[in-house]
Amino acid sequence: MNQKVPDPRQAAWFQFTSCTYDAGIGEARLVYRFERGPELVERIRFPYAPWPPEASRQAAFEDALKVLHLVAGVSYYKAGISQRIEFDQHAPGPELARFLNELYVQGLAEFAYVNQLDLSGRISFSPEGPTPTARSLILPARALVAMGGGKDSLVGLRLLQDAGLEVLPVCV
Numbered sequence: 294m295n296q297k298v299p300d301p302r303q304a305a306w307f308q309f310t311s312c313t314y315d316a317g318i319g320e321a322r323l324v325y326r327f328e329r330g331p332e333l334v335e336r337i338r339f340p341y342a343p344w345p346p347e348a349s350r351q352a353a354f355e356d357a358l359k360v361l362h363l364v365a366g367v368s369y370y371k372a373g374i375s376q377r378i379e380f381d382q383h384a385p386g387p388e389l390a391r392f393l394n395e396l397y398v399q400g401l402a403e404f405a406y407v408n409q410l411d412l413s414g415r416i417s418f419s420p421e422g423p424t425p426t427a428r429s430l431i432l433p434a435r436a437l438v439a440m441g442g443g444k445d446s447l448v449g450l451r452l453l454q455d456a457g458l459e460v461l462p463v464c465v
Contacts, residue, residue, distance in 0.1 A: 301373030304328035308379040312362035314355065316344035323362045325369040333369050337361075353428050359383045363393055363418075367400055374401075374415055384421035393418040435459035 301307075304327035311324045319339040326332050345351055363385060370378070385393055397416045405412045436453050440446045440462045453460045 299329045301327040304373050304375050306377040306379050307370050307375040309366055310381045312359055314358055321358055323365055325366055327373050353430055367397055371401055371404055376415055385418055386422045386424040387420035390418040390420040437461050437463050440464045
């Protein structure tokens with residue numbers, strides 16, 4: 294059975310469908326979809342990361358995973374650049390919505406330029422969710438930097454190093 298997938302450029306909306314983590318196998322599932330389209334599932338495995346026994350660290354990990362879901366969505370969103378962005382769960386609060394608007398507009402600027410797209414008015418993360426609760430965790434001053442092989446990765450790495458942070462480059 295060869296079912297034709299709808300063109301995401303024709304979709305009225307792009308949806309952040311779900312974000313889950315299975316601690317038993319160390320796998321995160323980030324799920325997205327366009328109107329009338331199939332689910333797009335990104336799986337991220339953490340094979341050597343033990344699940345923390347403390348509830349506060351578990352909650353912090355789940356909060357970070359929700360942010361990762363929203364940030365990683367840019368790679369899927371750009372397939373169609375839909376007029377509307379929707380959330381099945383985990384809508385961002387006001388501060389995160391402002392961050393995501395800037396991240397997507399700035400992050401897709403070169404893509405829009407090369408493809409002669411006008412992004413004005415298209416990217417709009419509405420602050421529908423609650424403002425997250427601050428969590429008290431004692432963590433070392435260090436950062437993971439996702440290395441994709443492009444200049445953005447190298448610039449991010451260098452900025453964090455120049456700020457004096459311990460940096461661990463990560464390639465998935």
